[in-house]
Amino acid sequence: MKKLPRKTITRVLLYIRTLEGLLKEKRYLVSSRQLSEITGLSDVKIRKDISNFKSVGKPRVGYKTADLKKTLENYLLQNHTVHLVLFGVGNLGSAILKYPGFHQKKIKLVAAFDVDRNKIGKKVNGVRVYPLERAPEVIKRCRADIGIIAVPKERCQEVADYIVLSGIHRILNFAPHSINVPEKVQVRSIDFTLRILSLFCDAQS
């Protein structure tokens, strides 16, 4: 895959996040000017960016919000399908397995792991649950890109070690607890707090 400059990626993600918000507000058309007002980035910069993404639409008149969002998502993924593996099939893990949001996107949950014998071997929403110790073998077979940690925080370091051992360099950590991983491994977390801050404050403005 072609490597994209980090600054570009950060801007594109900011655009996508902004477009997501506009869609929620039922704003189906957006101009570079509006994007500029919301993101704080210059109108010129945004128009230059969007033209690079070969998106349809007229900067001043407006782009179709949903189309632009899709264009930007594909630009980031470059037609790659992201393979996820899930660790922990408890409350949160089960919710993630049932999350319908992935289906329209190029994101696929390919395997789940747990230590509970009652869960192992079962299929949840078409995804098989394997014993934790089989992670390295299964992950190599299904070419996983990202490991999702949804275990209690007491176990998240153990699971992180398994993920690294399996050769995955990207971890999405739902446990609000930091994990120690090698330099090369990227860790992100789903930050409920940030979304709540965002919602709380936007409603103030």
Place this chain on the structure above:
Amino acid sequence: MKKLPRKTITRVLLYIRTLEGLLKEKRYLVSSRQLSEITGLSDVKIRKDISNFKSVGKPRVGYKTADLKKTLENYLLQNHTVHLVLFGVGNLGSAILKYPGFHQKKIKLVAAFDVDRNKIGKKVNGVRVYPLERAPEVIKRCRADIGIIAVPKERCQEVADYIVLSGIHRILNFAPHSINVPEKVQVRSIDFTLRILSLFCDAQS
């Protein structure tokens, strides 16, 4: 509460998000220059912003990442404690009730609602589960700021109607399904997809 300009809020949230990422990468000091490189906003703009937040630290030498993040979070909340109510105590709802991430912050889950008689009356992590129809009364009593929707998508419109009826103007929707609410009501969703895109792409760069 003092209303903050939307553009300022958007930038502050971008800063917080960026600082979150730096902390994950164990970068405990950050300069306005680094923030500028990551966010794409100008160094001058960022230094001007941060000085307004009365944050400690020297722009060029660096700020303590965690301190700056806390300062920005408090700047947004203005010492208000955000009260959340939860709708749906299924897999996801239970996970949210047990989410430890809120405790350090000024965010408090004050009540939960469900239609399942086996859940009603129980306490999960100290939060009582009430029948859905009691939402308006309970919500007024506990002065809730935000309603969280964690019900199956078939029920999310019904629940959204209850939230609006209860006088809440901010909804955090976990169901990847849009809801119809009055103009004045703000809706946000937790977008797993965006975090996965972000993780996938950052690891490329």
